[in-house]
Amino acid sequence: MSVDRRQFLADTTKLLLLTGAASRAWAFVEQGRPQDAPGYDVHRHWWAMFIDIEKCIGCGLCVDACKVENDVPPEAHYSRTWVERYHVPDRDPLDPLAEPQPRVDSPDGGRHGFPEIYPPGTGGKSFFVPKLCNHCAHSPCVQVCPVGATFESPDGVVLVDKDYCVGCRYCVQACPYGCRYIDPRTQTVDKCTLCYHRITRGLTTACCEVCPTGARQFGDLKNPRDPIHDLLRAHKVQVLKPQMATGSKVYYAGLDAAVR
């Protein structure tokens, strides 16, 4: 592909302007005022994610991309996103009342994929469940934060002001999904930001960007033309732990009852 000088200059200028705008925007995000960021109207979006369990192959690229993109500590017990493998054994015909107990694993958060331990023919069913912050509209974590360091931005993203977090860990206890951890470097809480630095530039999240099968889809529920509406219409979807009534905005298609 050839690029003439005019095109090259135009593209470079656009890139520089966009990067400049994003870095300016990020300063506002860190101050807890994303709505003041230039070029991004926080009130015109309501972000959500759609995950199709039937499409997830457990490759772990999303976990790896998140770690790299967001400078997440490498250990698995500091995870903004991870993938779980569920294996639900067949029901025992001699004891049909016994509910099959799922076996779940997530080696290294699924970052490097999963070794085959349930080869075809062993019975039961296996599937992968990507997990991340559910960016709840009624977040238990936001409710309990004693200083308001974690907050719901008007575009539906749960964020943390690291300069304000006291590190009490109450939010970690309050999250029903285990999505928060204490960053050992800053001694403050950390979690998925839905790649806020990317989505406020019009990009998708790092995990959605690298997903080879499109199992993860990022979308704007306030945009009537966003494909996420078609996905939600075309699939039967469920959120994790609906009984918690957290207003989760991560919608799963093909979610098995065994998944918690």
Added chain:
Amino acid sequence: MHTLPAVEGFMYPNEMELQWSVLIVLYPFLTGLVAGAFILASLQRVFKVQAVAPTYRLSLLTALAFLLVAPLPLQLHLGHPERSFEMFLTPHRSSAMAMFGFVYLWYLLAVLVIEIWLEYRPYLVGRARATTGATRLFYRALTLGSENLSPRSLEIDDRVGRFVTVIGIPSAFLLHGYVGFIFGSVKANPWWSTPLMPIVFLFSAIVSGIAAVLLIYLFYTWAKRIPLDMPCLDTMAKYLYYAFLVDFALELLDLVHRVYEADESFHTLDFMVKTRLYGSQLVGQIFLGTLVPLGMLALTQLVALSERARKGLYAGAAALTLVGIFLMRWNVVIGGQLFSKSFLGYTTYKMEFATREGLLPAILVMLLPLAVLWALVRLLPPMAATPPETEAR
């Protein structure tokens, strides 16, 4: 880099490490002792149980000593203790934890310090008059310039003191009930999430406070060679017994409710109690820390025993009670983090020793209130008679 704790089954990755350590176990234990000691003091002041009068001042000083230390384990635990003041400046009103600072300050400054000051004012004035030099200056400063000891003035003191105590009782309830609410309101955690939590915390607080003051009173009279007031001790033991019965009944109610409802968390919690919490809950808290002391106290209520035997049983029961209540806090705080919120696995708590949240600071934090109490008792002797010179000047 430390090793990760042993995990059985599946935990969400971020759940493997426990977030709240032994220091957070100490926090409800210490505030419980504060509330309990204060409620014991109010028995005499408000409810006119004159038999416990000899422990009135000791109870107040015990409450103050433990209250002064209560925020310390929290501060040690915070990732950024230097930012904790933000809870006062910009509290997040929907957070139970944010209200701690205000409840704490209210209780410390509006209740406890005022009540102690009013109670000791005649003593402080007497000391200021009877001593010289720096001691005199010190006690004069503590009188805050209020040196009038006329009968009218003392009557006002008494009336204000009673008013403060009447406010103090709901405040003490608030102080510890709210600590229970911090845990009881976490809907993500089925081990914590029950509306009974604040009231269970409250009654266990009363139990632990009475037991602590009983032991401190026994030790104080022994160390100072002061004659022990046996009716006082008998009355304290009786209140300990009844409060403990209510506390145990509430905990049983919680247990029966869980077993009968058997919701989705039941099998996980049941397994945890029978394995990971077997020693600390079934053996420690329920058998050694509840049934045995209740049995000992019941014995003293049912059988006429010698003074010596009663003293021994009271001391033993009170000591076991404190162990039991400490283990109850342990089982709530640590137990609530040992199972996965996926209900599919369990982790273990590895207590470190000489780290910021290890066993050593926990022991020091536990001993510190006793050192503070020792200093307070020296400054404000609980058994000192009101000075004879009560005429107006």
